[in-house]
Amino acid sequence: MNLRNLTALSLCILVSGCGTLEKISEIGTGLAEASGAITADQAKSINTSAGAIDKASESMTPEQEYYIGRTVAATILSQNKPFDRQALTTYLNTVGQYLALFSDKPETFGGYHFLIMDTPDINAFAAPGGLILVSRGMLRCCESEDALAGVLAHEIGHIELNHGMLAIDKSRYSAVVTTLLAEGAKNLAGSNVAELTKAFEGSISDITSKMVNSGYARKYEFQADKAAIIILQRAGYSPTGLISMLTQMEKQLKPGGHDFAKTHPAPKDRIDQLNKLLTQSPNMAGSFVARQKRFSAAMREL
Amino acid sequence: MNVKRFFLSLSLLGFSAAVATAATTLMSVQVNKTDLRETPSYLGKVVTSLVYGDKVSIQSQNGAWYQVTGNSRSGWVHSSVLTPKKIVMKGDSAAKTTASSGEMALAGKGFNSDVENQFKANHKEINFAPVDKMEKIKIPISEIQEFAKEGKLQSTGGAK
Numbered sequence: 001m002n003l004r005n006l007t008a009l010s011l012c013i014l015v016s017g018c019g020t021l022e023k024i025s026e027i028g029t030g031l032a033e034a035s036g037a038i039t040a041d042q043a044k045s046i047n048t049s050a051g052a053i054d055k056a057s058e059s060m061t062p063e064q065e066y067y068i069g070r071t072v073a074a075t076i077l078s079q080n081k082p083f084d085r086q087a088l089t090t091y092l093n094t095v096g097q098y099l100a101l102f103s104d105k106p107e108t109f110g111g112y113h114f115l116i117m118d119t120p121d122i123n124a125f126a127a128p129g130g131l132i133l134v135s136r137g138m139l140r141c142c143e144s145e146d147a148l149a150g151v152l153a154h155e156i157g158h159i160e161l162n163h164g165m166l167a168i169d170k171s172r173y174s175a176v177v178t179t180l181l182a183e184g185a186k187n188l189a190g191s192n193v194a195e196l197t198k199a200f201e202g203s204i205s206d207i208t209s210k211m212v213n214s215g216y217a218r219k220y221e222f223q224a225d226k227a228a229i230i231i232l233q234r235a236g237y238s239p240t241g242l243i244s245m246l247t248q249m250e251k252q253l254k255p256g257g258h259d260f261a262k263t264h265p266a267p268k269d270r271i272d273q274l275n276k277l278l279t280q281s282p283n284m285a286g287s288f289v290a291r292q293k294r295f296s297a298a299m300r301e302l
Numbered sequence: 303m304n305v306k307r308f309f310l311s312l313s314l315l316g317f318s319a320a321v322a323t324a325a326t327t328l329m330s331v332q333v334n335k336t337d338l339r340e341t342p343s344y345l346g347k348v349v350t351s352l353v354y355g356d357k358v359s360i361q362s363q364n365g366a367w368y369q370v371t372g373n374s375r376s377g378w379v380h381s382s383v384l385t386p387k388k389i390v391m392k393g394d395s396a397a398k399t400t401a402s403s404g405e406m407a408l409a410g411k412g413f414n415s416d417v418e419n420q421f422k423a424n425h426k427e428i429n430f431a432p433v434d435k436m437e438k439i440k441i442p443i444s445e446i447q448e449f450a451k452e453g454k455l456q457s458t459g460g461a462k
Contacts, residue, residue: 061332061387061409061412062333063354064414067413070418070433070437071418071421074429077429077432077433078427082432082435093439093441097446098449101344102457106344107380107382108333108382109354110333110334111334111437113436113437113439114436115436131433176412176413180412193420196412196416197417200413200421203413204421234458235455236450236455236458237455290452290453290454291453
């Protein structure tokens with residue numbers, strides 16, 4: 001997969017560490033106050049609270065996360081066309097939206113939605129807010145609904161744990177907060193939109209380059225696997241489905257590939273970690289048979 | 303939720319007197335839309351819908367679910383839809399005097415549709431149509447329930 005265009009989104013953003021936020025906001029409010037955008041009282045209250053906003057990520061609401069997720073998904077889908085098969089997509093969403101109900105974050109601003117990418121690469125992405133993209137190559141690693149549930153639960157785990165948003169460089173947050181402080185409650189002026197869009201483009205680039213090129217830290221992947229096990233067990237799927245899928249993936253991954261071969265820990269390492277967890281948990285095997293018929297029927301479209 | 307911190311946050315903003323005497327905890331809906339249910343479960347009958355920024359008062363808690371009063375009705379919502387932050391909508395009178403902070407959030411500020419539109423103008427090669435389409439896929443809870451039953455999925459605990 002050619003991802004040069006994705007990295008081309010990277011923009012040089014004025015980097016200002018969080019420690020300087022208070023200073024920046026004072027400048028920002030000073031300017032806003034001088035221009036009449038805010039009152040002196042407002043400026044005072046803003047400057048007082050700026051220290052608290054040092055934890056700038058806290059100012060990132062689920063609503064803003066939603067807009068980031070939409071653009072991350074659109075960016076990835078511009079490189080990987082959707083695989084439009086209605087019945088299969090409905091099946092994928094039924095399994096996925098069922099699983100999401102059992103996560104610790106069952107509801108997001110815009111909800112969980114699932115789509116297939118038309119590529120033989122073995123890939124899956126969880127855009128912030130709940131937009132989950134799974135490749136045809138990844139679906140081919142699944143031999144049962146429980147295995148598919150394993151893939152989706154892992155991606156839901158990334159969303160529950162906020163991994164996408166954590167990839168955003170802190171400097172983007174400062175830019176957002178500074179702009180917000182200056183503009184207060186007024187409608188966004190054109191220049192503010194331009195500045196926010198720069199921080200937005202930077203955030204999208206941070207997330208997509210992490211998800212597509214470098215991959216998350218190994219510990220994030222193991223955390224997502226752990227979250228997946230919990231979700232699967234609560235939902236009544238066998239967590240061993242995830243292990244079966246990883247076993248298949250190990251066979252199908254091509255060394256040097258620009259997919260999970262590059263961005264994820266080796267399937268064997270993930271299986272080893274999962275096996276450690278599963279010895280501590282009951283195996284909720286359930287009935288594979290009841291699910292196999294509908295799985296096979298849906299996957300015929302693949 | 304950290305109730306102590308919530309009250310502390312409110313008192314910092316000067317709301318302490320009103321809230322403390324009323325002895326209720328107020329929270330805001332932080333998702334676009336959610337349902338208030340009769341029981342603490344996604345299978346519970348829907349009483350009414352709540353939208354982004356709606357204020358609810360907390361009555362009790364059961365696991366990850368809160369019993370709340372909102373939209374003049376009582377019912378249950380999952381904790382993931384609520385925030386202790388006061389969400390200030392564009393039309394609110396408070397929107398004129400507050401800025402986003404750790405305790406407040408201005409709806410529609412920061413990364414919003416204006417920013418997305420500017421991004422679209424800057425990056426015409428990026429197509430949002432598939433995203434708009436996938437966002438419309440919402441399987442009704444009744445179908446999900448039937449799907450689970452047919453697949454003999456025995457769910458336990460969690461957000462059920």
